[in-house]
Amino acid sequence: MTDYLVKALAYDGFVRAYAVNATETIAEAQRRHDTWNTASAALGRTMIGGLMLGATLKGEDKLTIKIDGNGPAGGIVVDSNGKGDVKGYIKNTHLSLPLNEIGKLDVRGAVGTEGMLTVIKDLGLKEPFSGQTPIVSGEIGEDFTYYLAVSEQIPSAVGVSVLVDTDDSIKTAGGFMIQIMPGAEDEVIDQIEERLKETTRISSLLDEGQTPEEILQRLLGTNDVEFLEKMPVQFKCDCSKEKFGAAIISLGPDEIQAMIDEDHGAEAVCTFCNNKYKYSEADLLELKREAMGEL
Ligand SMILES: [Zn+2]
Numbered sequence: 532m533t534d535y536l537v538k539a540l541a542y543d544g545f546v547r548a549y550a551v552n553a554t555e556t557i558a559e560a561q562r563r564h565d566t567w568n569t570a571s572a573a574l575g576r577t578m579i580g581g582l583m584l585g586a587t588l589k590g591e592d593k594l595t596i597k598i599d600g601n602g603p604a605g606g607i608v609v610d611s612n613g614k615g616d617v618k619g620y621i622k623n624t625h626l627s628l629p630l631n632e633i634g635k636l637d638v639r640g641a642v643g644t645e646g647m648l649t650v651i652k653d654l655g656l657k658e659p660f661s662g663q664t665p666i667v668s669g670e671i672g673e674d675f676t677y678y679l680a681v682s683e684q685i686p687s688a689v690g691v692s693v694l695v696d697t698d699d700s701i702k703t704a705g706g707f708m709i710q711i712m713p714g715a716e717d718e719v720i721d722q723i724e725e726r727l728k729e730t731t732r733i734s735s736l737l738d739e740g741q742t743p744e745e746i747l748q749r750l751l752g753t754n755d756v757e758f759l760e761k762m763p764v765q766f767k768c769d770c771s772k773e774k775f776g777a778a779i780i781s782l783g784p785d786e787i788q789a790m791i792d793e794d795h796g797a798e799a800v801c802t803f804c805n806n807k808y809k810y811s812e813a814d815l816l817e818l819k820r821e822a823m824g825e826l
Pocket residue numbers: 768769770771801802803804805806
């Protein structure tokens with residue numbers, strides 16, 4: 532199990548913390564979408580944030596994150612759940628910007644500095660919960676931090692990072708999320724803030740071979756960390772030929788007949804995972820019969 536997320540408590544339960552190694556997960560997203568380096572970092576960072584926000588949910592509950600900025604990335608959408616599954620896409624996959632002033636991938640340049648971050652949580656209730664905050668940085672980690680502070684009133688620190696190799700493959704990817712519970716001592720907060728300033732990017736720590744557990748102990752500045760759970764995480768899409776078939780049925784019999792007459796078949800492509808589903812004329816005829824209520 533290379534990709535996993537750990538949940539932990541520290542400082543007598545006043546600090547809740549998460550860390551994740553998502554290298555294989557982000558590598559799969561990169562391969563499926565054929566993203567170039569800046570796009571990989573922007574999508575990967577959002578997916579890592581999605582995994583950690585997802586880890587705060589119960590198993591079947593799920594959430595969607597949308598980042599709509601004014602940069603050339605053109606929009607990022609990520610779905611995750613409480614079981615460690617994540618999927619996502621970025622509109623402009625072939626995006627490779629010059630490195631920024633500190634020699635890192637220019638995620639801010641890709642996302643933009645104006646726009647919105649939206650989180651929609653489906654908690655199995657009648658109405659989904661939805662929260663939205665403006666993009667404050669475009670580097671994504673700080674945007675999640677701001678979202679949590681303002682929309683969910685949880686003082687947090689979120690770090691998400693992706694190390695992309697020269698051939699565009701993903702070298703490492705991971706993140707952390709530290710949340711301060713009400714009543715925490717100021718000195719605890721100060722100490723963690725100091726540690727965060729001193730700590731290099733998570734992707735670099737993972738590249739050095741550090742585990743999520745070791746990274747959390749380092750970030751929190753204490754060995755007194757209680758690890759509550761270790762959960763595998765993975766890229767997973769729930770699409771299927773049947774699901775896209777249902778979407779075709781909803782177009783109605785006339786539209787399906789037009790697909791048969793004009794194209795002699797149909798192909799559906801999943802925007803989240805890039806899987807392709809082909810429908811032959813016979814498949815379409817069957818879907819048409821279903822649309823007409825004959826099956
Ligand atoms: Zn899919």
